[in-house]
Amino acid sequence: MMSFTRIPRKTWSNWLGVAPFLAFCLAFEIVPVLLLLSGSFSDKQGAFSLGNYAKISAPIYVRSFWNSIQISAITAILGAILGLLIGYAIFRLPSPRVREALIALSDVTTNFAGAPLAFAFIVILGSNGVVTLAFEKYFALKLYPAFSIYSYSGLVLAYLYFQLPLMILLIIPAFAGLRREWWESAHNLGANTFQYWRRIALPILTPSLIAGIVLLFANAFGAYATAWTLGGSNITLATIQIAFTITGEVLHDPGAGDALAVVSLLIMGVCIAIYQFANSRARRWAR
Template identity: 45%
Template sequence: MASISTTARPPSMAISGKRFIDWLGVLPFMLFAALFLIIPTLYLIVGAFLTPDGRFTLQNIVDLFTPTILSAYWISIRVSVASALGGALIGFFLAWAVVLGGLPPWVRSTLMTFSGVASNFAGVPLAFAFIATLGRTGLVTIFLREWFGFNLYSTGFNLLSFFGLTITYMYFQIPLMVLILTPALDGIKKEWREAASILGASNAQYWRMVAFPILWPSLLGTTLLLFANAFGAIATAYALTGSSLNIVPILLYAQIRGDVLHNANLGYALALGMIVITGLSNFLYLVLRMRAERWQK
């Protein structure tokens, strides 16, 4: 009777095969990140220090400090800060209401579903929606004038302005704040409130001495993320204001694609400045998020 011998694969070979499959699974993401993030970023950085004929120069960096470009950066920073603070404040209270406010469960599920959609609603559709709603012939504008005799634009309001762009940005900033902050509020343990109550702390003292110090890294980190989110937005601003509001993304678009302004290398320098600002903001967000996660473990 012939015997059948079987040979088992060494554990090291099995582990190596599993690791190969794991790396193969993330390969599409790595290729996507390299083609659409890493290589374009390196191309922008190199181009910021070159002349149109390929020679090294620092003139593009020096030109960033001209009054027009500094003004564009300042307006972009103001819009980003205003929309981030407004989105963070309103988003915090919305998230607090559905997580800790005792509202029915269906309110939370509805808000989270809406936030998931609204946080990605931007660009030309969002600009058109606000023009159709708050423009000079928008639905709300006409409703207020015809039914209440209130002319919104007689107060100095202008949708195609700093204030109008800030309100428009807050449409996707508030839902993003809700989505990111809700898990942090879920992480607040009931035992902390109970312990504070046993020790005689009031509700205000609990929030001031326990809850807010724990939530502060999440609040500040998410606000920084909202700032970076608004600072790099261009489609909504361009579709809403055109070139009437001089912000950095629109100025960058004019330098690279425009018919009048066309200095691609200066555009690369503008993009480099945006990368530095948003990169610093995102780095601080990651640091604060890691600190918040450490507190909630």
């Protein structure tokens, strides 16, 4: 953090400079979200009610949340484990240029979510996709119908495409934060490689790992475009149900939409809070 030696003289008029931006955030972020929150606790006449939350206990909504949580958890954990391993492999590459190139690749691909990505997966793993055909031809392995890119298993593969590079980007700085002297001290004091990883490296990496997992979870939980492009209404996720209440493709119930949105916000909020906490932990150690 910077230290500011000059003491601003007119503090309150200085705050005026921030006012336009604050007004914008209030108008298009804070107030709408707060109104959504209050709306979720009101009935059609505007009186306080828990009716909307009763509505979302319907099996379809409960299943959509359960699916969202499962997909997010699976892709977060798989992404974190694979990202940790691949991230370490990249981090330990002898050539800095190759390492830089792979980090740049991760940087680009983690932003490749959405419709084009979903379509690219249809191209390779659709029922006539090139990978599907290659499996059939060279391994005599029919992927369909056990696997389908349009189903949840396909969704996991497609999500991993942006989860994996995100984890790699998050974990490489953490590896870089492991100081060589820690390994050398541990080794000097008699520890072997396993003892070093178990007692020093992994505990130090844990906050970054947790931060990565919750961030990946939130990333997947909030995703919509990829799932919608791949599965359309075949896939029941929380975000897809919320979108339905906007577009009115099924029984259009704005109240239920509000409640679904609030529950999603709650889950996301918990993720961001854990992320912030874990990250501050990681930073404190990195001093």
